[in-house]
Amino acid sequence: MAQIAHLIGQILIGIGLVFMAFGIYSVLRFRDFYSRVVITAKVDTVGFLTLIFGAMLIEGFSFFTLKLALIVVFELLTSPISTHSIAHSAYASGYRIRKDVRVD
C-alpha cells in the first residue's frame, strides 16, 4: 500500500514539474508583459500545488504533511499579493496594452 502511495506521489511530482516547465516556456514565449503576467503567474501555482500534494502522498500522515499544509496556506495568501503588486505597478506607471482601453 505504501509502495503504491509512493509511486503515485512520484508521478504527481513529475506532473507538477511539467506544469512548471510550461510556465517557464510561456514566460519565454509570450511577447508582451501583460500576457506573461496572466499566464505564468499562475500556471506556476498549479505546478506548486501538484508538487506539494505529491510530497504529502509520499510522506503519509505526519507532521511533515501538516507543515506542508501550512506552507500551502501561506503561499496561497502571499503569492497573489506579489503578482498583483507587480501588475499594479506596471499599470500605474502608464504601461498599457492597447489603445481602446478607457482611462479615467
Next chain:
Amino acid sequence: MKQEASIVSSITGLLYPFIIVFGIYVILNGHDTPGGGFQGGAILAVLFIGRYIVAHADDFNIGRAHNVEKALLAVLILVPVVFVFGSLSRRFPQYNQVYLVFMNLLIGFKVALGLTVVVFRYAFYEDR
C-alpha cells in the same frame, strides 16, 4: 491612497500575528532546531518594516526602543556572567535548558529592536 493599497494592506494585516508567532517559534526553538535569537529577531524586525512599507505607519518610537535595547543589553551581559562564569551551570545542570531559552529570548528581542531602529532611522533620515 488608502483605497488603492487596500488589497495588499488587508492581506498583510491578516498575516501579522502569524509572523509574530513564527518569529517567537524560531527564537524559542533555537536550542534544538536551526534558528535562534538573531534569526527570530530579524523576522520580527521584518514585520515592522513590512508595516512601514504597506501601511506607511511611522508611529514607531525610536527613543523608547533604543532605551529598552540598552536595558536588554545590561541583562544580556549580567545573565551569562552569573550563570556560566559563576560556574552555576556546573552546579545546577538541570537549569541549562532554561538558561539557553532565556538567552535566546533576550538576544531575539534585542536584535529585533536594534535592526528596527537602524532601518527606520536610515529610512527616515533619507526621507526628509
Next chain:
Amino acid sequence: MSFYDAVLLTLALLTIGGIIRVVIGPTIWDRLLGLNLISSKIIMAIIVFALMIQRTFLLDIAIVYALLGFIGSVLIARFIERKGE
C-alpha cells in the same frame, strides 16, 4: 542518480529559464516577474531537499520564504511605481 536528484536538477534547469527572462527582459517589471517565479522554484527545491534527506526542520526555511518573500517584491514594485519619490 536517484529520483530526488533528478527533480532537483530539473528545478535548477527551470531556474535557468527564469534567469534568462530576468536577464533579457525588456522592462523592469518582466525582471520582477522572473524574481517571483524563481522564488517559487526555490521554495519547491527546499521542499524536495527536505523530503530527500528526511529532515522536518528544513521546512522552516520554506515557511520563511512563503511568509516573508512577498515583502521584497512588494517593496521593489512600490518603489518603481512611485518613481523614486
Next chain:
Amino acid sequence: MIEAILLLLLILLAIVAVETQILRMAVVFLGIFSLLLSFLYLYYGAPDVAIAEAVMASGLVTLLYLTALKRYRVYNICFTNQMFREVDDRYIVEGTRRGQLLHEVEQFCISKELEPQVVFTPEDLETLMETRKYDLIIRQEGDQLTIYGSQENYFVDELEMLLILRYQDLNTRFMRYAEDGSFVEES
C-alpha cells in the same frame, strides 16, 4: 551537478548585477542572487545561515538598497508607437537604428546621473499630455520620430544636440511644449 549549475549561476548573476548601469535592476539581480545563495547554504548543511540569509535579503537589505537609490532622480521616458495596435517586444527592437536611439537616450540619462525609466504604450499623444507624468515623450509614426520635451529644460537641449549629430539618417524632429501644454514651434 546541481551544485555546479547553481554556483555558475551565482557568478553569472554577480557579473550581471555589477555590469548593469540601471541601478534598480541590480537590486532585482541581487534578490535572485541571495535566493540561490540561501539554497546553497542549505545544500551545504548550514540551515542557520540559510534562515538568516533568507530573512535579511527579503526585507532589510532590499529596503536599505532602495533607500540609498532614492538619491537618484528618475527620468521618465515614454515611447509611443502609432503603428502597432498592441504592445509587445517588437517595440523594443535592439540592433536596429531606432532601438539604438532609445539606448542612446538611456545612456545619456545615466551619464547625467539620472535613472531612466522607459514606459511603452500605444496611447494617443493627447492622453499622454493630459497626465503630464513624463519628462520626455518619443513618438513614432511610420518613419517619423518626434521627441517631445519640456521647454525650460536644459537637459533636452543637450540631448537634441547629441541626437541631431549622430542620427542624421533617421527622420527625427524635436518639439517643445510650454507649461500649459501648448506646443512651441522650433525656430
Next chain:
Amino acid sequence: MRRLLHHISMMAVFAVVWIILEEQFSLTTVAVGSLIGLLTMIVTNRYVLRADYESDYRLGLWVGVRYVASLIIQIYVAGIQALIKVLRGQVHVGIVDVHTTLESDFHIALLANSITLTPGTVTLERYGNNLRVIWIDCVTTDPEVAGPMIKQNFERMISGGKS
C-alpha cells in the same frame, strides 16, 4: 475575562499552528501555544495593527475550509483551460471592470486574491466596490457579462452562501 473569551478562537488557531511547528502533541504544547496566541493577539491589537483583529478578519471555520477546497478545484480547472488556450495561441488580453457585492475590506481582498490565483485573470487595482482585472481572453468588456465569468462562485463562498 471577557477579553480572554474574545480572543479564544484565535487562541485555538494559534495553538494548532504551534503544535504543527513544534511537531509534538502534548498538554505542554497546547498550553504554550494558547498562551503565545493570547500574547500575540494582545500585542497585535494594541501595537501592530491598532485595530480589532477579530472583527476585521472574521471568517467562519466551515466557510474557510469550503473556500480553500473550491479555490483549489477552480485553480486546476482554470489552469488546464488556460494551458489549452496558450497551446492553441488564442490569447487576446484585455482589461475589464468587475463589480462586487461584498462589503468588508477583508472579503474584497480575498475575492481579489482568488481572482489572481485562478490562471487567466490578475487583479490590477481596487476602487470602492469595483475591481479592475486583466483577462486572458477578453470576449467582452461589459461588466455585467464579464462579472459572473470571472468571479465564478467565489463571492458566494466567501460570504458564506448567503448571497
Next chain:
Amino acid sequence: MRQVALTIFVVLLMGSVLFIANGHREILDNEVSAYYLQNFTSDTGAGNAVAAIYLNYRMYDTIFEALILITSIIGMLHFFRAGGNK
C-alpha cells in the same frame, strides 16, 4: 590596452588562487571541534550544536557582538541627529 592587461592579470590571479586552494587541504584543530561535537548535549543541554557553541562555549563572542550592534546604533543616532525626527 591597460584595461585588457588588467583583466587578464586578474583572471590569471583568480585562476592560480583557485588552483592552489583546490589542491590544499586545511588542517583544522580537530581535537576541539571533535570534543564539542561529542559532548555538547551533555555539557549544555542543547540539541543544536550552533546554539551550544554561541551561548556556552563561546559566550564572549555573543556578548561583544551585541555590544557592537548597540555601538553601531548609538553611532548612527549620533551622526544622523541633524536630519532625524527625534
